[in-house]
Amino acid sequence: MSENNIDWLSIGIGAFIILAIVLLLVLILPFGNLVEQQDEIAVITINGAVTYDSSNSTKIYTSASHIENALNDANSNPSVKAIVLDINSKGGSQVACQEIAEIIKNSDKPVVAYIGDKGLDESYLIASGADSIVASTSSSVGGIGLSYIDSGKYSKVKLTGVYNEDYLKLKKSNETNPDNLANGQKMIDQDYTQFIKMIAKNRDLEPNYLAKLAHGKKYNGNEAKNLGLVDKIGNKNKAIELAASKANVTNYTATNYPKSKKSLTETLSENKIFNLEL
Secondary structure (H helix, E strand, O other): OOHHHHHHHHHHHHHHHHHHHHHHHHHHHHHHHHHHOOEEEEEEEEEOEEEOOOOOOOOOEEEHHHHHHHHHHHHHOOOEEEEEEEEEEOOEOHHHHHHHHHHHHOOOOOEEEEEEEEEEOHHHHHHHOOOEEEEOOOOEEEOOOHHHHHOOOEOOOOOOOOEOHHHHOOOOOOOOOHHHHHHHHHHHHHHHHHHHHHHHHHHOOOHHHHHHHOOOOEEOHHHHHHHOOOOEEOOHHHHHHHHHHHOOOOOEEEEEEOOOOOOHHHHHHHHOOOOOOO
């Protein structure tokens, strides 16, 4: 065999060995991480309007699928011991928020909601599904039924839940159909009542009591705590500490979820397995 053939054979064997090592590391790394990986508190950010899908044109929004994926990832990761929802939202899709609240209630791990700036209307419904709610003193909390008022279904002036009959006036006629108004009133009342009942059940409050706090009324953190809408006053770190306490962990890191997907090169680099110089 010529020297050239021997050199090419050596190069081929060397390349094969390097490839085998890389593949072996890919298989071994996850098991190594299970031993070395620290406990995590998953932090899920809910910012802007909560939409049913990501096609919404709202400039700042969080899609329901994004939140659900983050919750599922956190619940399926054995390193995650508790979850914190970092909420800054005026509301959004009631259907989407109701589905998210149900996932939160069924979580296998403790969930703490943190309202730093705004947790209003449908986004408060999400927060109500958590085991505890922490709010900053200057936060804006509640706003239950705010979307009904903003849409014109209820009077903005009175904020008493009195139905605004102008809402259902026919667009193509100057005359109001009494049957349409009566039917519309019934449907809106049913939706609004159901909305109140869902939050009341989540917060272990009487629906009649919560109804008095609703109709779009907003409260700062201290007021909300005194009224039973939140459990503790504090910042985001306070919420993370509370979540860790509920999970009985002391050595942990707060990690944003969902985690970004990393390439093999990034994974190897982070773990500092080896450094090849070409």
